[in-house]
Amino acid sequence: MSSSSVEIKPAQGKLGILLPGMGAVATTMVAGVFAVRKGLSKPIGSLTQMGTIRLGKRTDKNVPAIKDFVPLVDLNNIVFGGWDIFEDNAYQAAMKAGVLDKDLLQQIKPEMEAVRPMKAVFDQKYVRRLSGPNVKTGKNKMDMADQLRQDIRDFKKTNGCSRLVMVWCGSTEVFIKPTDVHQTIESLEKGLRENDPNIPSSMIYAYAAIMEGIPYANGAPNLSADIPALVELAGKQNVPICGKDFKTGQTLIKTILAPGFKARMIGLNGWYSTNILGNRDGEVLDDPESFKTKEESKLSVLEHILQPTVYPDLYGKFSHVVRINYYPPRGDNKEGWDNIDIFGWLGYPMQIKVDFLCRDSILAAPIVLDLALLLDLAGRTGFRGIQEWLSFYFKSPQHAASVYPEHDLFIQLMKLKNTLRWMRGEELITHLGLEYYD
Numbered sequence: 001m002s003s004s005s006v007e008i009k010p011a012q013g014k015l016g017i018l019l020p021g022m023g024a025v026a027t028t029m030v031a032g033v034f035a036v037r038k039g040l041s042k043p044i045g046s047l048t049q050m051g052t053i054r055l056g057k058r059t060d061k062n063v064p065a066i067k068d069f070v071p072l073v074d075l076n077n078i079v080f081g082g083w084d085i086f087e088d089n090a091y092q093a094a095m096k097a098g099v100l101d102k103d104l105l106q107q108i109k110p111e112m113e114a115v116r117p118m119k120a121v122f123d124q125k126y127v128r129r130l131s132g133p134n135v136k137t138g139k140n141k142m143d144m145a146d147q148l149r150q151d152i153r154d155f156k157k158t159n160g161c162s163r164l165v166m167v168w169c170g171s172t173e174v175f176i177k178p179t180d181v182h183q184t185i186e187s188l189e190k191g192l193r194e195n196d197p198n199i200p201s202s203m204i205y206a207y208a209a210i211m212e213g214i215p216y217a218n219g220a221p222n223l224s225a226d227i228p229a230l231v232e233l234a235g236k237q238n239v240p241i242c243g244k245d246f247k248t249g250q251t252l253i254k255t256i257l258a259p260g261f262k263a264r265m266i267g268l269n270g271w272y273s274t275n276i277l278g279n280r281d282g283e284v285l286d287d288p289e290s291f292k293t294k295e296e297s298k299l300s301v302l303e304h305i306l307q308p309t310v311y312p313d314l315y316g317k318f319s320h321v322v323r324i325n326y327y328p329p330r331g332d333n334k335e336g337w338d339n340i341d342i343f344g345w346l347g348y349p350m351q352i353k354v355d356f357l358c359r360d361s362i363l364a365a366p367i368v369l370d371l372a373l374l375l376d377l378a379g380r381t382g383f384r385g386i387q388e389w390l391s392f393y394f395k396s397p398q399h400a401a402s403v404y405p406e407h408d409l410f411i412q413l414m415k416l417k418n419t420l421r422w423m424r425g426e427e428l429i430t431h432l433g434l435e436y437y438d
């Protein structure tokens with residue numbers, strides 16, 4: 001791909017960010033945007049708000065902020081909406097989630113209270129540990145999709161938005177493998193009309209968003225838009241989509257460390273990861289079927305980064321175990337332990353222990369914001385289908401069937417920044433500097 005300037009529509013008017021699932025992650029993000037707008041806090045962890053991008057040669061010293069380089073919506077021009085099976089407004093939900101200080105929430109209370117969830121499309125078959133009163137009823141899944149599409153149109157009109165994006169922040173659904181119903185637009189639509197059990201709620205939201213021409217990101221590991229039918233529909237409707245599963249916590253650390261081991265040709269015998277967490281997400285993941293979806297998402301990372309078939313002596317037979325344990329006293333403050341058995345010169349073994357006392361939603365919130373802003377940019381740039389340049393944000397990046405997913409955080413960042421450079425007709429940076437050759 002060579003540099004070429006494409007026409008990017010300006011970020012005029014208001015952007016509506018729609019959030020199916022207004023729990024810990026979603027409300028932490030919404031509260032953060034309100035706090036930043038009021039000058040109460042800084043958007044730490046957000047590449048779109050704090051990141052820079054180098055242009056040209058290092059000697060040019062031209063390093064603008066990303067938000068000045070590409071036309072992103074201003075944080076003051078965002079409105080929030082969403083759906084949840086509980087009736088709590090964003091203030092109440094954030095208080096219950098217990099991620100942010102009450103003092104901070106108090107200062108943004110009116111704005112937070114104004115964000116109220118619409119009635120959700122929900123079926124307990126797919127999230128067995130939850131049940132709530134704020135749910136739609138309808139004659140079949142297509143009817144539910146139609147109701148969501150109406151919600152979307154009403155929200156856009158009522159709030160005077162010029163554009164919308166949707167980021168799934170709902171619970172992790174049970175493990176579902178792609179089947180026939182997921183293969184084509186026709187089979188999916190037939191399945192929606194006939195209530196096919198292989199179509200979970202998140203897929204109905206994704207279908208509704210794409211049909212309405214709204215960019216869609218999936219922050220959970222369940223399939224949602226990652227099926228051939230919805231990829232095809234996104235292409236047809238000119239809608240950018242991406243997923244799956246926000247890259248936070250332990251997997252973030254894994255995709256920082258593993259590329260380093262590989263870069264230095266250090267071998268790996270095993271990587272044992274365990275987590276304790278006590279929030280609602282932890283409770284949902286306590287169900288083995290929801291955990292299986294998460295486990296699949298977390299496990300594939302090392303295989304793809306370390307390439308055992310290319311480096312059989314280093315990574316041919318490592319053992320990789322991931323555990324999540326629900327432990328209520330911890331709330332949203334997860335503890336992720338990693339025991340890493342590596343080996344060096346002549347096969348001598350060494351160990352690394354990582355104990356990450358992290359805050360899950362604090363790590364996830366800036367990802368939701370960045371994805372919303374960058375998907376909006378992608379839409380205005382005319383991008384459609386799977387946005388692999390946004391793999392940076394995901395544990396299990398959605399990718400074209402013909403290629404493997406890129407998990408290395410540093411390659412992902414380079415790809416993201418080069419895509420931004422390409423959008424603005426700037427030279428792509430390959431880090432090849434042959435000053436010493438001439």
Ligand SMILES: NC(=O)c1ccc[n+]([C@@H]2O[C@H](COP(=O)([O-])OP(=O)(O)OC[C@H]3O[C@@H](n4cnc5c(N)ncnc54)[C@H](O)[C@@H]3O)[C@@H](O)[C@H]2O)c1
Pocket residue numbers: 020021022023024025026083084085086097120121122123127130132168169170171172173201202219220221245246247248249279280281284360361363364
């Ligand atoms: N926090 C992180 O670091 C992180 C990282 C990666 C992925 N995720 C995923 O993000 C999602 C949100 O995490 P969280 O910590 O906010 O969880 P949470 O349990 O606090 O919030 C999820 C919300 O989704 C709602 N919900 C479930 N099904 C719904 C539906 N069909 N329609 C509307 N609402 C629905 C629930 O009622 C709940 O309020 C989870 O799937 C989680 O696995 C989180």
